[in-house]
Amino acid sequence: MECLDEKLKGLSIARRSRPEEPTYLLHVALQPTSLLAVSCSNFTIHLHNKDTLNLVGEYQGHSGPLCGVTFAHSSPDLLYSGSADGTVRGWDVRRPGTESVQMFKSDPSHSYCSFDLSCSDTLLCAGTEQVNDEDSFLVFWDVRKPGGGLLGVYSESHSDDITQVCFHPRDKDRLASGSTDGLVNVFDLSRGAEEEALLATCNSDSSAGSVCWSGADYTQLLCLSHDEGLHLWDLGQLDTDEPLTIFSTSDARSLTPLADGGGVDYLVGGRWLEEAQKLLVVGGKNSGDLHLMECDDKGLRLLRNLEGGHSSTVRCFLWDATGEALVTGGEDAQLLLWKPGGEELTTGKRESMKSQSALRLKSRPHKKHGYQRQKKAT
Amino acid sequence: MAKIANAHLRSCIQQVLEGSEEKKREFLETIELQIGLKNYDPQKDKRFAGNIKLPHIPRPKMRVCVLGDAFHCEKAGSLGLDHKNADGLKNFNKNKKLIKKFAKKYHAFLASESLIKQIPRLLGPGLNKAGKFPTLVQQQEDLSNKVDEIKATIKFQLKKVLCLNVAVGHCGMSESEIVDNLKLSINFLVSLLKKNWQNIKVLYIKSTMGKPVRLY
Numbered sequence: 001m002e003c004l005d006e007k008l009k010g011l012s013i014a015r016r017s018r019p020e021e022p023t024y025l026l027h028v029a030l031q032p033t034s035l036l037a038v039s040c041s042n043f044t045i046h047l048h049n050k051d052t053l054n055l056v057g058e059y060q061g062h063s064g065p066l067c068g069v070t071f072a073h074s075s076p077d078l079l080y081s082g083s084a085d086g087t088v089r090g091w092d093v094r095r096p097g098t099e100s101v102q103m104f105k106s107d108p109s110h111s112y113c114s115f116d117l118s119c120s121d122t123l124l125c126a127g128t129e130q131v132n133d134e135d136s137f138l139v140f141w142d143v144r145k146p147g148g149g150l151l152g153v154y155s156e157s158h159s160d161d162i163t164q165v166c167f168h169p170r171d172k173d174r175l176a177s178g179s180t181d182g183l184v185n186v187f188d189l190s191r192g193a194e195e196e197a198l199l200a201t202c203n204s205d206s207s208a209g210s211v212c213w214s215g216a217d218y219t220q221l222l223c224l225s226h227d228e229g230l231h232l233w234d235l236g237q238l239d240t241d242e243p244l245t246i247f248s249t250s251d252a253r254s255l256t257p258l259a260d261g262g263g264v265d266y267l268v269g270g271r272w273l274e275e276a277q278k279l280l281v282v283g284g285k286n287s288g289d290l291h292l293m294e295c296d297d298k299g300l301r302l303l304r305n306l307e308g309g310h311s312s313t314v315r316c317f318l319w320d321a322t323g324e325a326l327v328t329g330g331e332d333a334q335l336l337l338w339k340p341g342g343e344e345l346t347t348g349k350r351e352s353m354k355s356q357s358a359l360r361l362k363s364r365p366h367k368k369h370g371y372q373r374q375k376k377a378t
Numbered sequence: 379m380a381k382i383a384n385a386h387l388r389s390c391i392q393q394v395l396e397g398s399e400e401k402k403r404e405f406l407e408t409i410e411l412q413i414g415l416k417n418y419d420p421q422k423d424k425r426f427a428g429n430i431k432l433p434h435i436p437r438p439k440m441r442v443c444v445l446g447d448a449f450h451c452e453k454a455g456s457l458g459l460d461h462k463n464a465d466g467l468k469n470f471n472k473n474k475k476l477i478k479k480f481a482k483k484y485h486a487f488l489a490s491e492s493l494i495k496q497i498p499r500l501l502g503p504g505l506n507k508a509g510k511f512p513t514l515v516q517q518q519e520d521l522s523n524k525v526d527e528i529k530a531t532i533k534f535q536l537k538k539v540l541c542l543n544v545a546v547g548h549c550g551m552s553e554s555e556i557v558d559n560l561k562l563s564i565n566f567l568v569s570l571l572k573k574n575w576q577n578i579k580v581l582y583i584k585s586t587m588g589k590p591v592r593l594y
Contacts, residue, residue, distance in 0.1 A: 041422035156503035156504075157506045158506060163425070183511055195502040198502070198503055201498055203511050205429060205531075207425070207429075226428050226570075227570055229428070239495075243491050243516070253569075313572055
């Protein structure tokens, strides 16, 4: 079986979605059979065919910035989205363009900046922005209950905007939350009250931006902070004498995994790849170049550079294990599909599909290293 | 820092320090850097938030408490720092009011590895709520250095408006110390922005009660 390194080495752009409108593509979710859902900065959700990237539908209805999209695990026709407008909505993907079929709300003062669905599809959790300069809440709903099913809130574990909520991929009662207060909390929801449920608190000493479960049995947590810090914790060490920290840096840009001896400009996110048993961390340069890296106790190791794709900051990505494809979306409104040996298929309108960076390349025919962009001197 | 001439930087700092001298206040004034951003949309651009570690301590009066194992508690004692061990924390009996009061007494906490894992069990979420969850201090780290590090670290966060205030020093610092702190914080913050200097509209420095002086 091909190892991850080889699979990634073979990646090249197979499909590029044509930018309709200048919007940022912020989150992407996969429905394993055929669809990709993308949240846009204009408050809409786009549905794409995962192999052709053709747009198959759009959902409008949210009146505030979206904080995520996720498909239900066992009923893949259901797509959930959360928003700062104070709602988490469920959409039927068989009927794009229609109203939401489910809506979850809580107190009118709550504005959500993160949400997730448990692996059993029964529990929804949303993290709120800070309310009244004091509190921020984790709001819970029972998805099966008609009319909303609000179960309650946790109000004591964070003191600022809760930027990420991440259910454990296998344990339906385990939840991790990250906040701009720098803390990443881990809960066991089967214990009921918040004080009993709080299992561990890890401090990123910064502002936590993204949190994801990692490791062979998903006992590890990866946390990326807004100022490009990276922390990898092993919750398996909670009851031992060993340290929790597997690897930690307050500035991942100072690490130098790239070929030119430099580092990335920013981190996009991380994802545990089950088949390869590796933690993939995606970083990028402001030019649009992407760098796929592996993270372990020694830090970051470069796996592959992806150039000529995006022309601006990349905000989301996902790895489709069955299709062996990487999907990336960014502020240039482009959704890209990278496959091994993928050859970009164009359909006539070649010029308009090319990214800005590629057009710039064309005007410099004698440039030796075509894909390297010179950093602007300040 | 090519964008701001050294001479201009120094003269601005001079102005702020002089302004503070003219109208002497009862307290030691903090020096703040005010940043106005442009070409940035808080609703869709990446969040601008985090911590900066400055070379010189901007808030010397910061009170730090050490929650330590035997080793760190002893060191803390010798450094004249307040400290508590596991038993000390157990004595709170998870009393929310007491824990809240305890949290209010200090600006920040440091904790040894063995103790930091037990905090949710010993104290519940009290320190979380107060925004004062401790920072880890490892066995091999020098406690005194760590305390200085904590005192020199400033949090910054852009919420919904395009301006940000960051404490970079105080009126008792020397001009060159303020220059160091300013240069580092400006370069760091600019490096985090997508368009770097193109995202900066304006920069001011001021003392707490003084008038803002335009830097950029």
